Amino acid sequence: MKLSSGTIRLIIPAASLALLLAAVFYMQPRAMSYTGLNLLFNLAIPIALATIAQMLIMSINDLDLSMGTFVSFCACVAATVLQTSPLLGALIFIGAIAVYAGMGMLIHVRDLPSIVVTLGMSFVWGGLAVLLLPSPGGTAPTWARAIMTAKPPLVPMAIIASILIAAVTHYIVMRSSFGVLMRGTGGNDRSVERAGWSVIGIRAATYALAGLFAIFAGIALVGLTTSADANIALRYTLLSIAGVILGGGEFVGGKVSPIGAVIGALTLTLAGSFLSFMRISPDWQIGAQGAILIVVLALRLALNRLEKREKHQ
Amino acid sequence: MTIRMMLAASVVFACFGGTAFADTSSKKIALSNNYAGNSWRQAMLTSWDKITKDAVSKGVVAAADPFTTAENQATEQAGQIQNMILQGYDAIVINAASPTALNGAIKEACDAGITVVSFDGIVTEPCAWRIAVDFKAMGESQIDYLANKLPKGGNLLEIRGLAGVSVDDEIHAGIEAGVKKNPQFKVVGSVNGDWAQDVAQRAVAGVLPSLPEVAAVVTQGGDGYGAAQAFAAAKRPTPTIVMGNREDELVWWKSQKDKDGYETMSVSIAPGVSTLAFWVAQQILDGKEVKKDLVVPFLRIDQDNLEDNLKSTQKGGVANVEYSLEDAQKVITGK
Numbered sequence: 001m002k003l004s005s006g007t008i009r010l011i012i013p014a015a016s017l018a019l020l021l022a023a024v025f026y027m028q029p030r031a032m033s034y035t036g037l038n039l040l041f042n043l044a045i046p047i048a049l050a051t052i053a054q055m056l057i058m059s060i061n062d063l064d065l066s067m068g069t070f071v072s073f074c075a076c077v078a079a080t081v082l083q084t085s086p087l088l089g090a091l092i093f094i095g096a097i098a099v100y101a102g103m104g105m106l107i108h109v110r111d112l113p114s115i116v117v118t119l120g121m122s123f124v125w126g127g128l129a130v131l132l133l134p135s136p137g138g139t140a141p142t143w144a145r146a147i148m149t150a151k152p153p154l155v156p157m158a159i160i161a162s163i164l165i166a167a168v169t170h171y172i173v174m175r176s177s178f179g180v181l182m183r184g185t186g187g188n189d190r191s192v193e194r195a196g197w198s199v200i201g202i203r204a205a206t207y208a209l210a211g212l213f214a215i216f217a218g219i220a221l222v223g224l225t226t227s228a229d230a231n232i233a234l235r236y237t238l239l240s241i242a243g244v245i246l247g248g249g250e251f252v253g254g255k256v257s258p259i260g261a262v263i264g265a266l267t268l269t270l271a272g273s274f275l276s277f278m279r280i281s282p283d284w285q286i287g288a289q290g291a292i293l294i295v296v297l298a299l300r301l302a303l304n305r306l307e308k309r310e311k312h313q
Numbered sequence: 314m315t316i317r318m319m320l321a322a323s324v325v326f327a328c329f330g331g332t333a334f335a336d337t338s339s340k341k342i343a344l345s346n347n348y349a350g351n352s353w354r355q356a357m358l359t360s361w362d363k364i365t366k367d368a369v370s371k372g373v374v375a376a377a378d379p380f381t382t383a384e385n386q387a388t389e390q391a392g393q394i395q396n397m398i399l400q401g402y403d404a405i406v407i408n409a410a411s412p413t414a415l416n417g418a419i420k421e422a423c424d425a426g427i428t429v430v431s432f433d434g435i436v437t438e439p440c441a442w443r444i445a446v447d448f449k450a451m452g453e454s455q456i457d458y459l460a461n462k463l464p465k466g467g468n469l470l471e472i473r474g475l476a477g478v479s480v481d482d483e484i485h486a487g488i489e490a491g492v493k494k495n496p497q498f499k500v501v502g503s504v505n506g507d508w509a510q511d512v513a514q515r516a517v518a519g520v521l522p523s524l525p526e527v528a529a530v531v532t533q534g535g536d537g538y539g540a541a542q543a544f545a546a547a548k549r550p551t552p553t554i555v556m557g558n559r560e561d562e563l564v565w566w567k568s569q570k571d572k573d574g575y576e577t578m579s580v581s582i583a584p585g586v587s588t589l590a591f592w593v594a595q596q597i598l599d600g601k602e603v604k605k606d607l608v609v610p611f612l613r614i615d616q617d618n619l620e621d622n623l624k625s626t627q628k629g630g631v632a633n634v635e636y637s638l639e640d641a642q643k644v645i646t647g648k
Contacts, residue, residue, distance in 0.1 A: 028399055030399050030400075030401060031399050035425075036399055039395040039396075039398055039399055039421065040399070042395070043388060043391060043392045135482075136411045136412050136414060137413050224417045224418075225387070225391060225413070225414045225415065225417040225418070226413070226416040226420065226438075227413035228414065229387055231387070231411075232387050232388060232414050233388060234386060236388075273399075276380065276393060276396045277396065283383075286383045286384070289383075
């Protein structure tokens, strides 16, 4: 049986997730239950959504360094304006999506490095978040809280949400014609342009879609925490990039995998719990998390080489 | 017969209150800490270790494990708390990264029947206990002291903490209230020292040339030594600088006191408040009725007890008090 390269790409992240999960279950049998799984994974949902947003940006060879502050900003909006006057909140979110689309166009038209533009925007989002919530507070909209704390029968919400996110984005990115164009732009934007497509339009739409997923991440996060803080999601910038790479994506070439990205986000979350169950001292935890990342990436590199050698034969 | 004896003994224990060893000996308490990167937090963790190790070895509780998140982030601490729920702790003692962003995880813990006690960085979730410091009173006490020492009043320089942090707002409000009560004082300048000596020194040095004579400097802790250095560098007379219990501040104060009888006071919260939180959690697990909001006194050092406090303060550390079970019971009963 011949496996497609996409499947091979997914094997490593899926296997590392399974391995980590087995280790956590071994150390903490209490986790092997409905509530246990929910507690292990519910904070991974916003990370998975942010990872998907980052993956969309990375599929067109860009990088969003404002992801963390933008999700924080969205969380602040969700906990304040969206809660008190839903219409105004929705308008702010639409405005934010428009800004994201504009950012995509600006980067393309002026041929700017996305890192610089998004890094600059991160200060804008951070400032807006502090303006909205100068001191931590706010209340989650009841519906967001209800969704995030829902207790569906048999399978915990965290798992259902992860599968749903993976399925929807897999359809958008891998099956729809827009997804093909997007990945094509990442692979070779000139050829997409020569084929008669508007690259600027594709970029704008990709950024807008990324903005939308980041907004979902903010709302999901507030649904879990019940209230917000202007610095609530700063970690998401690096977590989302790590999640994409862990899940088999690449920085360039439009090579991304939505299912992999979700698995990557889950793996990163689980790695944190794993290290804490291992009672590793916090001084070593960041290092240990890095070590897990390096091991997974090294495995992937080895597999990539194997794949190439097979192609040559 | 022996059983009846044991029962009688436990009744006696219960009647005397206090050391109810029997009830919490199987309980496990965890400390969830968000940050360990300064001298105050290090002292806090050391105090926790010292007191809880003793408590565990005496069988008061089964375990008291400290956990610190690698990065000072609310989402990470929320995950840490959820892990503690899975690990089956009976109580979680928290110094929180955010007063609100952990509420979801804390609610999960409460729903799982876990006692949650927050201190220093407290949380707003109603199901948790809060051990708060009356920072406003801490600010006001500085002006009260100055009003006593300088009855004629004078100009004040205020060094504030990290902008946007609630502690800074509260201490500032206390100082403002104190000045209102004692109109002979006037705040002529205000800078942000970020609770760090180097930042405070830079900020004070920057603002000094534009200031008239300063009679006293009111501070928030961790900034007094830097202020003194800035005054010395500008060759201005040293005003009365209120200190914040840091070792370098106390050493400076001692040297000035020995030289020319310099007088001031020093005030801050003791990092050992973590041990108070531990005992409060133990008491709640023991079935004691405890108010949801407790106030912990701050630690004040005066001219006459400077030497004693300096002796017990570690190099580069913070003056500290650790709480015993009896101290905690006093705080709980509000006496």
